[in-house]
Amino acid sequence: MAKRDFYEVLGVPKGSDEAALKSAYRKLAMQFHPDRNPGNADAEHKFKEISEAYDCLKDPQKRAAYDRFGHAAFQNGGGGRGPHGFGPEFSSSMSDIFEDIFGDFMGARTGRGGSSRLRGSDLRYNLEITLEEAFSGRTVEIDVPTLVSCTTCDGSGAKPGTGMSTCRHCNGHGKVRAAQGFFTIERTCPVCQGRGQMLDQPCTDCGGQGRRQEHRTLSVDVPRGIEDGTRIRLAEEGEAGLRGGPPGDLYIFVSVKPHELFHRDGADLYARVPIAMTTAALGGEFEVPTLDNARARVKVAPGTQPGQRVRLRGKGMPILRSKDFGDLYVQLDVETPQNLTKRQRELLEQFEEASTRENSPTSDGFFSKLKSLFDG
C-alpha cells in the first residue's frame, strides 16, 4: 500500500504552523486511539499513520527533509525499524506525546480494575539559585502546596470503621445505559462516578476524596555543577492519587541567576576585565574573585592586545558528577586613556615620536598595504 502524504493524513495544509499540526493530531489521535476502538484494526492502522505523520512533522529538521524529499527522506538508513516503519525511536517519542497531550486520558486508564483510583497530578516547582550555589551545590528546603493522602482514612475516602457497598443506581457496573432513538448510550454512572461502589460514610477529614491539601517541606539536593534549565524529578512526590491511586511526580525546574562578573558556558566561565593601556603595554597582574570565595591571580603579558583572553585552568564550574572543573577565561579589555593632562599629552607625543615599526606591526603593516592599494 502506498504511503499517504503526511499533511493529507493529518488533514492540514502544507504550510501549517506547529499549533495547527498539534491540534489536528490531537483530534485524530483521540478519535482513533486503540483504547477507544478495541479490536478495530482499521482504527489502529489510522492511529499509527497519524502518529507517524505527526512524529515527523513536529520535528523541524525531519519536517524540512520531508518537505524536500517526501517519504524518500526516511527510507534509507532506517535500521532497526519494524515492518511498518515504527522503530524504537518512534515508540519513545510516542510516549512523550502521550504525557504531553493525553495526560488525563492515560491517567484514567490506570483506573482499570473496577475502581476509579486515579494517579495524582505531577507538580512543577520553579527553583532559582545563584551561580555560587550552582558552583558548590546545596540542599534546598522547598515548601510544596500539594494534595497528600488522607491519614484518617488511609486514602480510601471511607470513614474509619465503615465500608463500601454496591451502588444501587448502576448495580455495581459503574455505567448506566439510556436509549436515545435507535441508539443505546452507555455513560459513566453519575451517582458513583464509575466506581460501582459507594462509600457508606465519607471520611469527614477529606470529604471522601482520600486526600487533602497540605503544605509539605521537602529537601532537595541540588548537585554541584548543575546547569540552568535542569529538571530534577522526585518520583512520587507529586499530588496524591485520588482514592488511593498512585501519586504523581514532582519536577523541580532549576534556573541559575545571571552573575555580575561571570558568564557561564557549560563548565567554563567567562569574565571581562578592563585594564589600563599602560598595563596592557608594560604587563602586570591583578586578582579576580572566584566562586569558591578565593581569588585567582591573572597575569597580563607585556604587549597584550584588546580582547585577548587569559585562561585559568580548573577555575571554572565543577563538572556534574565528576571531580573535574572547567576553566575560567578572563578577557582583557584595554582602555584607551581619556582626559589627558598637558604633561600626559606631551609624554604620549614623545612616545609616538620614539615609536618604531616593531611597536605596532599590525597597524603599521595594514596602513602600508592601504597606501599601496591607493598608489597602485
Ligand code: ZN
Ligand atoms: Zn480521609
Ligand code: ZN
Ligand atoms: Zn453507580
